[in-house]
Amino acid sequence: MKKVDIERAYKAAKEQYAALGVDTDKVIEQMRNIPISLHCWQTDDVGGFEKPGAELGGGGIQVTGNFPGKARTIQEMRQDLEKVFSLLPGKLRLSLHAIYGEFGGKLVDRDQIETKHFQGWIDWAKKKGIGLDFNCTCFSHPYADDGYTLSSRNEKIRKFWVEHVKRCRKIAADMGKQLGIPAVHNIWIPDGSKDTPVDRSTLRKILKKSLDEIFSVKYPKKYLKDSVESKLFGIGSESMVVGSHDFYLGYAVKNNIMITLDNGHFHPTEQVGDKISSILLYVDEILLHLTRGVRWDSDHVLTLNDELLLIAQEIVRAGALNRVNIGLDFFDASLNRIGAYVVGTRSAQIAFMYALLEPLKMLTEFEIKGKNFERLAYLELMKTKPFGAVYDYYCMKSGKPAGEDYIQEIQKYEKDVLLKRK
Ligand code: RNT
Ligand code: ZN
Numbered sequence: 001m002k003k004v005d006i007e008r009a010y011k012a013a014k015e016q017y018a019a020l021g022v023d024t025d026k027v028i029e030q031m032r033n034i035p036i037s038l039h040c041w042q043t044d045d046v047g048g049f050e051k052p053g054a055e056l057g058g059g060g061i062q063v064t065g066n067f068p069g070k071a072r073t074i075q076e077m078r079q080d081l082e083k084v085f086s087l088l089p090g091k092l093r094l095s096l097h098a099i100y101g102e103f104g105g106k107l108v109d110r111d112q113i114e115t116k117h118f119q120g121w122i123d124w125a126k127k128k129g130i131g132l133d134f135n136c137t138c139f140s141h142p143y144a145d146d147g148y149t150l151s152s153r154n155e156k157i158r159k160f161w162v163e164h165v166k167r168c169r170k171i172a173a174d175m176g177k178q179l180g181i182p183a184v185h186n187i188w189i190p191d192g193s194k195d196t197p198v199d200r201s202t203l204r205k206i207l208k209k210s211l212d213e214i215f216s217v218k219y220p221k222k223y224l225k226d227s228v229e230s231k232l233f234g235i236g237s238e239s240m241v242v243g244s245h246d247f248y249l250g251y252a253v254k255n256n257i258m259i260t261l262d263n264g265h266f267h268p269t270e271q272v273g274d275k276i277s278s279i280l281l282y283v284d285e286i287l288l289h290l291t292r293g294v295r296w297d298s299d300h301v302l303t304l305n306d307e308l309l310l311i312a313q314e315i316v317r318a319g320a321l322n323r324v325n326i327g328l329d330f331f332d333a334s335l336n337r338i339g340a341y342v343v344g345t346r347s348a349q350i351a352f353m354y355a356l357l358e359p360l361k362m363l364t365e366f367e368i369k370g371k372n373f374e375r376l377a378y379l380e381l382m383k384t385k386p387f388g389a390v391y392d393y394y395c396m397k398s399g400k401p402a403g404e405d406y407i408q409e410i411q412k413y414e415k416d417v418l419l420k421r422k
Pocket of ligand 2: 229262289329
């Protein structure tokens with residue numbers, strides 16, 4: 001896109017929003033300070049680097065597709081992430097999973113991992129000036145094969161996973177300490193059952209006991225922020241998931257930790273956006289896993305749909321941007337993976353920008369006065385306002401490609417780099 005065109009379109013947009021009392025320059029300033037944490041696992045389809053050619057195994061999540069060019073080493077992964085970062089405006093973070101350590105070609109089992117295996121990532125993040133987040137990996141492992149990890153009735157297996165998660169929290173706290181930016185550690189486990197269980201109660205008691213053991217170790221909040229992620233069902237855990245929303249919401253409230261809201265993990269007609277203003281009354285902060293659920297899959301590339309917009313609107317309208325940690329969680333192997341990141345992250349950014357561009361004061365006044373027609377009319381009108389012109393200008397001002405310009409950059413990278421990985 002041409003600079004003059006972007007500027008001209010922005011000027012017109014700025015006037016339209018100003019007429020509604022919205023300052024687009026201010027919105028752009030706010031946008032610069034909304035960190036988005038990119039999930040590392042779209043680079044290689046959740047394979048990780050514990051052993052060569054590792055693949056996502058079990059755990060009720062699945063990657064489909066065989067688009068060429070997935071990252072095969074940490075070097076390739078960093079190269080891809082650098083490309084992604086170069087195409088995105090705003091503050092970015094990186095969320096790592098425990099299977100992405102530098103294990104030096106040796107098999108280091110999950111109950112043996114240490115900060116030294118992630119020192120390369122910490123140094124890389126420091127150089128890039130970005131924050132890191134971390135996730136224990138309680139899937140793709142023989143001890144997860146029967147579908148139970150932290151809620152396992154087998155004490156040896158349960159202890160193994162408790163040790164793993166304890167180590168992961170330590171690694172995350174070290175990341176936060178070294179980088180001077182708190183790291184979020186998120187716990188998601190696949191535990192659940194395909195058919196209707198008889199004794200859910202015991203399983204949930206075991207999970208609670210494991211979490212209590214894990215969280216008995218305390219770290220300063222300036223280094224580590226803990227979160228727990230619920231799920232409704234997964235492949236092979238259709239009838240019951242031990243870590244349900246009720247389970248973790250109760251746990252988070254009682255222990256004053258965060259809850260992770262992955263919007264692919266609820267009944268299809270349930271709105272995650274609607275939950276935010278309630279949950280924020282009872283916990284200090286939440287973590288989002290923004291994604292797009294499609295039928296049984298919870299992990300399609302994020303797009304700017306009503307669900308995402310409502311989540312962003314509810315956060316902005318509640319004045320809660322500083323209490324929400326925004327993370328992404330999708331993985332699709334059927335298209336260019338760099339493209340998947342850039343499309344999904346831009347959609348998340350545009351959703352928050354759209355929410356910030358709302359004439360909130362005016363809409364609230366309509367609501368209080370019972371002027372429901374006016375409220376509805378303006379909400380509809382906002383959908384045809386030129387918010388894309390504001391985003392383009394924001395990209396340009398951030399030195400990043402505006403509009404469709406990122407597409408050809410990704411095509412070039414595909415040709416020059418990805419397709420050469422054979
Ligand atoms: C799975 C959860 C979880 C994972 C990642 C890889 O359903 O959403 O967050 O996607 O940990
Ligand atoms: Zn998730």
